[in-house]
Amino acid sequence: MLGVSLSGKNNNFYFPGQNADSAGIDVLFKESQDAEAVHVCRQRMLLSIAAFLLIYFIIAFRVIHVCLVNGIQIHTPGDESAESEIYAGTPISRADIVDRNGAIIATSLPTVNLYANPKNVRNPESIAQKLTHLFPEIGYNDLMTKLTRKRTSFSMIKYNLSPAQQAAVNNLGIPALEFQKSEKRVYPHKNLFAHILGYTNIDNLGLGGLEKSLHKRLTESSKPLQLSIDMGIQDTIREELVSAVEEFQAVGASAILMDVNTGEIVAMVSVPDYDPNLSIPVGDRALFNFATQGVYEAGSVFKTFNTALGLESGKVKFNDKFDATKPIKVQGITVSDYRGENRWLSVGEILIYSSNIGSVQLISRVGKEAQRQFLINLGFNEQLSDFEVFEKGRPLFPSQKKWRDDTMATVSYGYGLSITPLHLISAFSALVNGGIYHYPTILKSDTPKHPARRVISERTSEQMRKLLRDVVVQGSAKNANIPGYQVIGKTGTANKLTNGRYVDKKVMTSFVSAFPQTNPKYALLVVLDEPKGNKKTWGFVTSGWNAVPVGGRIISQIAPQLDIQADFDLDIQRRHVKAAFIH
Amino acid sequence: MINTKTAITILWFTLTCVICFGSFVLKNQVHDLELELSKINLNIQKDVKTIHVLKAEWSHLNNPSRLKKLAAEHISLNKMRAEQIINYSALPFEYENGRTDQIMTAGVDHKEYKKLVKAER
Numbered sequence: 001m002l003g004v005s006l007s008g009k010n011n012n013f014y015f016p017g018q019n020a021d022s023a024g025i026d027v028l029f030k031e032s033q034d035a036e037a038v039h040v041c042r043q044r045m046l047l048s049i050a051a052f053l054l055i056y057f058i059i060a061f062r063v064i065h066v067c068l069v070n071g072i073q074i075h076t077p078g079d080e081s082a083e084s085e086i087y088a089g090t091p092i093s094r095a096d097i098v099d100r101n102g103a104i105i106a107t108s109l110p111t112v113n114l115y116a117n118p119k120n121v122r123n124p125e126s127i128a129q130k131l132t133h134l135f136p137e138i139g140y141n142d143l144m145t146k147l148t149r150k151r152t153s154f155s156m157i158k159y160n161l162s163p164a165q166q167a168a169v170n171n172l173g174i175p176a177l178e179f180q181k182s183e184k185r186v187y188p189h190k191n192l193f194a195h196i197l198g199y200t201n202i203d204n205l206g207l208g209g210l211e212k213s214l215h216k217r218l219t220e221s222s223k224p225l226q227l228s229i230d231m232g233i234q235d236t237i238r239e240e241l242v243s244a245v246e247e248f249q250a251v252g253a254s255a256i257l258m259d260v261n262t263g264e265i266v267a268m269v270s271v272p273d274y275d276p277n278l279s280i281p282v283g284d285r286a287l288f289n290f291a292t293q294g295v296y297e298a299g300s301v302f303k304t305f306n307t308a309l310g311l312e313s314g315k316v317k318f319n320d321k322f323d324a325t326k327p328i329k330v331q332g333i334t335v336s337d338y339r340g341e342n343r344w345l346s347v348g349e350i351l352i353y354s355s356n357i358g359s360v361q362l363i364s365r366v367g368k369e370a371q372r373q374f375l376i377n378l379g380f381n382e383q384l385s386d387f388e389v390f391e392k393g394r395p396l397f398p399s400q401k402k403w404r405d406d407t408m409a410t411v412s413y414g415y416g417l418s419i420t421p422l423h424l425i426s427a428f429s430a431l432v433n434g435g436i437y438h439y440p441t442i443l444k445s446d447t448p449k450h451p452a453r454r455v456i457s458e459r460t461s462e463q464m465r466k467l468l469r470d471v472v473v474q475g476s477a478k479n480a481n482i483p484g485y486q487v488i489g490k491t492g493t494a495n496k497l498t499n500g501r502y503v504d505k506k507v508m509t510s511f512v513s514a515f516p517q518t519n520p521k522y523a524l525l526v527v528l529d530e531p532k533g534n535k536k537t538w539g540f541v542t543s544g545w546n547a548v549p550v551g552g553r554i555i556s557q558i559a560p561q562l563d564i565q566a567d568f569d570l571d572i573q574r575r576h577v578k579a580a581f582i583h
Numbered sequence: 584m585i586n587t588k589t590a591i592t593i594l595w596f597t598l599t600c601v602i603c604f605g606s607f608v609l610k611n612q613v614h615d616l617e618l619e620l621s622k623i624n625l626n627i628q629k630d631v632k633t634i635h636v637l638k639a640e641w642s643h644l645n646n647p648s649r650l651k652k653l654a655a656e657h658i659s660l661n662k663m664r665a666e667q668i669i670n671y672s673a674l675p676f677e678y679e680n681g682r683t684d685q686i687m688t689a690g691v692d693h694k695e696y697k698k699l700v701k702a703e704r
Contacts, residue, residue, distance in 0.1 A: 090631065090635065091628070091631055091632040091635055092635065103642060103645065104638060104639060104641075104642035105642070107635075107638070107639045107642070109635075109636060109639060110632055110635070110636075186639060188639060188642040188643035188646065189642075189643075189646050189647075190646075192646075192647075231647060232647055235647035235648060235651075236647075239648070482665070483665065484665040484666075485665065556664075556665065557662055559665065560662075560663040560664065560665055560667070560668065561663070565668055566665035566666070566668060568665075568666070568669075570670070570672060570673055573669040573670060573673035574673050574675070576666040576667075576669060576673075577669060577673055577674060577675065578675075579666075580666075580667070
């Protein structure tokens with residue numbers, strides 16, 4: 001029997017349950033050394049039982065743990081790890097870019113590239129003929145060169161095939177043709193975000209805008225990159241700018257809308273622009289992002305900073321008056337007014353009538369050192385290199401040595417110092433938001449990269465808002481006085497420097513504004529490059545005739561979209577209700 | 584007669600066979616499930632890809648200029664104006680829950696509106 005044969009003499013093997021005391025085995029252990037062996041065996045058996053029990057306990061514990069305690073993992077929304085798991089499944093390697101509301105503005109589509117393995121090509125003429133039929137744009141001779149390349153097993157034929165084209169090539173049934181997985185960057189909104197996003201090349205390498213500056217972020221994480229841009233607002237502003245360029249025959253136009261309390265850019269448009277989906281060559285001007293690259297002398301809008309500095313320094317009081325009766329000379333240059341009032345002007349009137357003479361007199365009280373330092377505080381001397389869009393202009397900021405009295409005078413009304421629209425809007429936001437400078441950003445983020453800094457006191461900011469409101473109500477920006485929104489702002493018209501001379505008819509007009517006065521939420525800058533006069537403007541080319549009405553039209557459309565309630569009093573509101581019913 | 588040892592041996596043998604067969608069946612089932620899983624995963628991948636492409640298409644179709652054009656063509660919705668946002672207190676009567684229907688019907692006819700205002704005051 002099996003049991004007997006296994007438990008023969010001198011065999012120390014025992015089946016479980018077999019008793020060492022049983023009669024058959026008893027004979028073997030009469031001697032004392034045998035008894036010891038039994039003892040050892042028992043111990044070993046106990047040890048094995050203990051070991052197995054332990055293992056079974058561990059398994060049982062683990063089973064219970066997996067089934068009950070750590071069973072189904074529920075990811076709560078907002079959980080970072082959960083999100084990364086979800087996005088790990090995206091079919092593309094370059095992350096999407098979305099606007100502040102989550103709408104996709106740049107994405108990649110999975111495609112395939114068609115390549116040939118010339119080593120497997122048996123009949124190049126026939127293959128070339130068939131492929132020319134499918135892709136007439138490549139050309140027979142080109143294909144022949146590609147198919148007959150020597151000493152290589154890879155010859156690219158066509159990038160980014162559509163699914164239909166891929167199916168057609170598959171149907172040819174040529175074994176030498178193979179596909180390679182790829183993806184193509186697409187911009188569903190075409191021109192709308194051209195200058196912000198930039199574009200990529202055929203190998204998906206960022207070549208401009210955010211695609212270039214944030215290339216690493218876009219390729220390392222598949223989580224969509226969220227911008228602070230609002231698509232609807234961006235579209236409204238672009239539409240207005242395009243029609244303004246047409247109306248005033250301008251060379252270009254640019255606008256930036258900034259959230260004054262965070263420094264977030266809500267819209268940024270420069271026209272002319274281009275469609276980043278198409279790889280057709282466009283003019284240099286279309287590729288030029290004026291909003292961030294356009295270094296220009298802003299002109300009279302600088303009087304805003306001049307006045308703020310005066311009030312902040314304490315050397316100029318709110319009710320002070322300045323002699324603007326005649327032109328003044330500063331270190332060899334004569335400063336006069338455009339359509340001057342020729343009388344004594346208050347601080348407010350200097351802004352309302354945009355008096356160069358008044359501005360120079362005002363800054364003379366403060367001094368060039370304080371002026372230079374104030375402008376440095378406002379960020380006018382640096383490139384804003386941490387702003388995310390790749391293309392940025394460096395301001396032309398005179399050195400300490402060159403900052404003489406004449407520089408002080410010209411800078412007070414916006415000449416002799418060149419900045420970009422981005423610099424201008426960031427600094428202006430700080431003047432009207434209560435005096436805090438926020439570094440501009442185009443990414444939506446809860447934690448700003450740069451700490452905000454105070455540049456003027458809350459009191460000065462409030463005074464500035466009052467003065468700037470007067471400019472809109474009584475001064476050069478009347479056309480932007482949109483009922484209900486208490487727009488504040490300042491206009492600027494600067495002659496363009498051409499071959500070292502200022503040309504009269506070539507101007508840059510700017511309108512920088514914010515709304516509403518009591519608690520500004522957004523600041524808008526509109527810049528027109530070389531607008532021409534027309535019948536509607538009586539031939540004038542100053543800002544009040546072009547940039548201001550454009551700004552006004554933009555504000556009247558975007559303010560309701562931005563959730564800003566108009567401050568109509570009850571009577572006016574009742575009238576509106578009645579008008580609506582009767583209508 | 585089968586003695587205890589033989590019985591134990593047979594029991595162990597049977598148990599071994601059962602466990603072997605059980606493991607074989609289990610392995611087979613796991614294999615099938617794995618196949619199914621890989622199929623499902625493949626389908627998920629395909630679906631994710633399709634959803635991704637559809638999202639891009641949706642974004643393209645939601646282009647603000649296009650929507651504006653379509654809205655102008657098919658519905659009478661225009662851009663909102665500042666005057667269109669009012670407080671409840673500007674309405675000609677006290678606002679109460681469930682009264683919005685009256686406000687809307689009041690807009691249909693000018694005379695109705697007047698009547699309503701009179702009644703409410």
